[in-house]
Amino acid sequence: MIEKEKMMKTSTNRRNESAQKLLLRLELWFAPLLLVVPLIVSLVFLGDWYVKGFIGRSASYDGELFLGLLLLIGNLLFDIPFLRSLRMQKKKQ
Amino acid sequence: MFFSEMTARDTLKRTKQKMTEYQIGILEQLNAIEVDAHWFRRVFHTFAASFLFYYLLPDEKWINLGKIVLPIIIVACMAVVEYQRIRGGLDHHRFFGLRNYEKKRPASYLYFGIGVLVLFLLFPQQIAIPCILCASFTDPIIGESRYYLGKKRAYLIGFVVSLCFFLVSWYRADWWILLLVCLLGATGVLIGEAKKLRFVDDDLMIQMLPAILLLLLWQGCVALGVNILPPKMILPL
Numbered sequence: 649m650i651e652k653e654k655m656m657k658t659s660t661n662r663r664n665e666s667a668q669k670l671l672l673r674l675e676l677w678f679a680p681l682l683l684v685v686p687l688i689v690s691l692v693f694l695g696d697w698y699v700k701g702f703i704g705r706s707a708s709y710d711g712e713l714f715l716g717l718l719l720l721i722g723n724l725l726f727d728i729p730f731l732r733s734l735r736m737q738k739k740k741q
Numbered sequence: 742m743f744f745s746e747m748t749a750r751d752t753l754k755r756t757k758q759k760m761t762e763y764q765i766g767i768l769e770q771l772n773a774i775e776v777d778a779h780w781f782r783r784v785f786h787t788f789a790a791s792f793l794f795y796y797l798l799p800d801e802k803w804i805n806l807g808k809i810v811l812p813i814i815i816v817a818c819m820a821v822v823e824y825q826r827i828r829g830g831l832d833h834h835r836f837f838g839l840r841n842y843e844k845k846r847p848a849s850y851l852y853f854g855i856g857v858l859v860l861f862l863l864f865p866q867q868i869a870i871p872c873i874l875c876a877s878f879t880d881p882i883i884g885e886s887r888y889y890l891g892k893k894r895a896y897l898i899g900f901v902v903s904l905c906f907f908l909v910s911w912y913r914a915d916w917w918i919l920l921l922v923c924l925l926g927a928t929g930v931l932i933g934e935a936k937k938l939r940f941v942d943d944d945l946m947i948q949m950l951p952a953i954l955l956l957l958l959w960q961g962c963v964a965l966g967v968n969i970l971p972p973k974m975i976l977p978l
Contacts, residue, residue, distance in 0.1 A: 682781075682784045682785060682788045683784070685788060685791050686788055686790060686791040688791075689790075689791035689793070689794045690791075692794065692797065693797070693975075696797065700976075708976060709976065711909075711910075711913075711973075711974030711975060712974070712976075714912075715870070715909075715974065718790075718874065718878075718906075719791065719793075722790065722877070722878050723784075726783050726784050726786075726787045729780050729783075730780040730783065732780075733779070733780040733781075734780075
């Protein structure tokens with residue numbers, strides 16, 4: 649009876665562990681996308697402002713400058729703790 | 742008789758004890774996942790701000806068609822996945838970062854997607870942009886500051902941050918319009934975030950409430966013969 653319970657416990661633990669590993673893998677798969685895409689988009693906004701707004705001397709593109717900076721700073725602020733948490737989690741695993 | 746009663750009682754007690762242990766174990770496991778997923782969820786929010794790339798897409802016939810069809814297809818796929826998950830066709834554990842209360846109702850990413858879709862298709866970009874920015878940044882900022890500063894201060898910070906987003910998006914409008922829009926929009930964001938509804942996630946409310954308020958204001962002013970919308974903030978490539 650006790651052996652059976654022990655076996656059940658170990659199998660449940662194994663299942664939980666594999667679920668955790670699977671989730672971590674998913675998070676790692678998503679990480680580059682979550683980190684890189686906003687940076688690229690913000691650089692596109694800044695580039696468009698630079699070419700058409702700054703060099704082309706048009707104030708109509710100032711909004712893109714603001715948005716580019718907002719995206720860049722906002723994402724960097726949250727990316728750093730996210731990367732830290734990923735490193736911590738990898739260490740735990 | 743006495744012995745059999747004792748045994749039954751013992752067994753019941755033992756079973757209860759095991760059930761409690763099992764429940765605690767499961768809760769610990771879930772909490773571990775919740776803690777690990779904390780920053781993942783935050784970054785997912787801020788990532789959503791890059792959807793604003795949508796307004797940079799060139800104004801051509803086939804691209805304009807794609808601008809309507811593609812977001813609808815993406816949100817429809819998300820809805821199918823969520824339907825399957827809630828029905829039990831997909832394992833809940835395969836979805837990273839879901840909260841406990843999202844087990845039996847659509848997850849917040851679907852609400853977020855629906856909100857963005859409605860804003861893209863039905864609202865002018867002058868209204869949609871600050872609302873998407875608020876959902877992307879104000880929500881995680883309030884969430885984070887709530888941990889360290891408490892609820893009231895977190896909402897105050899959220900209000901100021903939202904105010905800044907509306908200010909940046911409407912900076913070309915007249916001062917009285919700017920003031921009105923900033924106050925109305927930021928209040929809508931705050932109510933959308935603070936008011937928790939059972940079946941509607943705050944990720945949808947935080948976008949839709951200020952958007953609807955601003956739409957009403959805009960249409961009201963148009964009815965009075967004044968167009969308050971500033972020039973577009975993002976011009977297509």
